[in-house]
Amino acid sequence: MAIVNVTPDSFSDGGSYGSVDAAVAHALRAVDDGASIIDIGGESTKPGADAVSPEEEQARVLPVIEALRDKSQVLISIDTYRAETARVALSAGAHIINDVFGLQKEPEIADIAAATRAGLCVMHTGRDRDKVDDVIADQFLFLERSLEIAAFAGVERDRIVLDPGFGFAKDTTENVELMARFTELERLGLPLLAGTSRKRFIGALTGREAPQRDAGTAATSVLLRLQGAAIFRVHDVAINRDALAVADAMLEARDAFDRKGTA
8 A cells, every 4th residue: 555645744755746746646656666555645644733624635635536547447545534535535536445543533434435335444543532551452442443333334344454553642662562462453353454654663763764764664564464464554665565575475485384284
């Protein structure tokens, strides 16, 4: 899943793809590099970012979605927590809703996903709520509530992906522990998305600024792939595809060895 931020203030690439042409060109490069999904967002979710109006958000993302649909068959995800933006983005050609508030800010998103049979990415966040101390217990507390909302709306489970929300009201220690215990999330029974790309905790671990964190991101992609992550939301598709190709080769060799040992 390649990140395309149509924003002036995103933490890593704000302002880089402000025009429709620049955003679409970036998306097509990501497809060439191996992206299966393009995630388009019109409002920065970095800590302290200024909120934009629904009208501004939609003015940023809709032309990009429409232009990309004309040029590619790639799956398109709309990164929004607003139900109305999700609705019009799907009408414009998006296939997936990526909600960073996990259906708990505007639950109507679940109704829209159910009615359209769109894909739905449900993300955990610690923002605007009290967390419990244990990082995995808090994941279950939040995500099980999100899944209840989705089920009540009639969203089919096979259309849902869960994102543990690396970096969203989590400090470096919490993010690293979440990586270390990632396999515990498999008990939720749904595919898992990893969104670590260029996050602040990678900077804390490596000492690098956001644009120089792609190697650190690729390391997290490998570690999380080995623990079952299925989708990787990244800025630099090529370096992560290469890293994941190595991880997948090792996993295939390990599986082959295990099958041989039990034959």
